[in-house]
Amino acid sequence: MTTQQLTQQIFAKKSFLCIGLDVDLNKIPNHLLATEDPIFEFNKAIIDATHDLTVAYKPNTAFYEAYGLKGWMALEKTINYLNQKHPEIFTIADAKRGDIGNTSAMYAKAFLEDLAFDSVTVAPYMGKDSVEPFLAVKNKFTILLALTSNEGAFDFQTKDSNGKELYKQVIETSKTWENAENLMYVVGATKAEYFTEIRKIVPENFLLVPGVGAQGGSLSEVCKNGMSENVGLLINSSRGIIYASSDENFPEKAREEALKIQQEMAEILS
Numbered sequence: 001m002t003t004q005q006l007t008q009q010i011f012a013k014k015s016f017l018c019i020g021l022d023v024d025l026n027k028i029p030n031h032l033l034a035t036e037d038p039i040f041e042f043n044k045a046i047i048d049a050t051h052d053l054t055v056a057y058k059p060n061t062a063f064y065e066a067y068g069l070k071g072w073m074a075l076e077k078t079i080n081y082l083n084q085k086h087p088e089i090f091t092i093a094d095a096k097r098g099d100i101g102n103t104s105a106m107y108a109k110a111f112l113e114d115l116a117f118d119s120v121t122v123a124p125y126m127g128k129d130s131v132e133p134f135l136a137v138k139n140k141f142t143i144l145l146a147l148t149s150n151e152g153a154f155d156f157q158t159k160d161s162n163g164k165e166l167y168k169q170v171i172e173t174s175k176t177w178e179n180a181e182n183l184m185y186v187v188g189a190t191k192a193e194y195f196t197e198i199r200k201i202v203p204e205n206f207l208l209v210p211g212v213g214a215q216g217g218s219l220s221e222v223c224k225n226g227m228s229e230n231v232g233l234l235i236n237s238s239r240g241i242i243y244a245s246s247d248e249n250f251p252e253k254a255r256e257e258a259l260k261i262q263q264e265m266a267e268i269l270s
């Protein structure tokens with residue numbers, strides 16, 4: 001998928017919502033636990049109920065890895081379902097990988113080629129040779145952690161390093177890497193006041209923005225400071241949507257929550 005296709009989808013759906021598929025077996029409705037593949041059945045129901053309101057889905061791989069082989073198979077079934085039924089929807093493997101070059105190349109193969117996600121999240125701190133193997137995969141995107149939504153972001157990311165905050169250095173340096181046009185960045189919605197500065201460095205790149213909903217970030221504040229000419233934002237909500245109900249009506253309730261955010265986005269885009 002290209003960023004132009006993503007932008008077209010955003011304007012067609014009047015949405016720049018990304019729904020996080022973070023499946024916790026302790027939180028999903030009980031009746032699903034009796035099915036052969038509860039994780040996939042849950043995801044399928046959420047996808048069927050929300051696909052017209054969202055432009056992206058983001059399974060966080062931790063929630064699949066935690067269930068061993070069954071979890072990994074459910075992840076594979078979920079991405080295959082999305083790619084077959086909704087190929088226009090942007091998919092993100094939120095895996096936060098990154099290692100020495102030959103290992104990163106294996107991660108890139110696993111998530112971008114074998115599982116065929118459109119993108120994968122990558123930690124930047126091992127530097128250029130740890131990220132370029134992801135960037136080398138054609139027509140795919142590497143979403144680099146820039147300024148994360150958690151409190152611990154202030155431990156290192158905002159610290160001054162040679163006269164500049166570390167997250168700014170990360171973004172600036174990453175622009176010099178090979179195939180940097182395939183970069184997007186994670187910036188937390190809980191850090192809305194930082195978006196203006198970030199846009200000075202990357203005026204056009206897409207930013208994946210987790211932290212609205214359960215973490216309390218503000219959609220309108222992020223949009224005010226972070227929206228680019230082509231929107232350039234993918235706003236993620238996971239728990240706030242997928243766990244809106246723990247009853248059999250969970251798909252309808254998830255849709256209601258997604259619709260609330262989509263309507264706010266439509267208003268902002270108008």
Ligand SMILES: O=c1ccn([C@@H]2O[C@H](COP(=O)(O)O)[C@@H](O)[C@H]2O)c(=O)[nH]1
Nearest residue numbers: 060148149188210213214215237238239
């Ligand atoms: O800075 C970051 C980077 C990633 N995440 C992930 O996004 C979702 C957020 O879930 P909510 O339930 O909407 O809070 C989750 O998968 C995180 O691991 C993040 O929150 N912040």
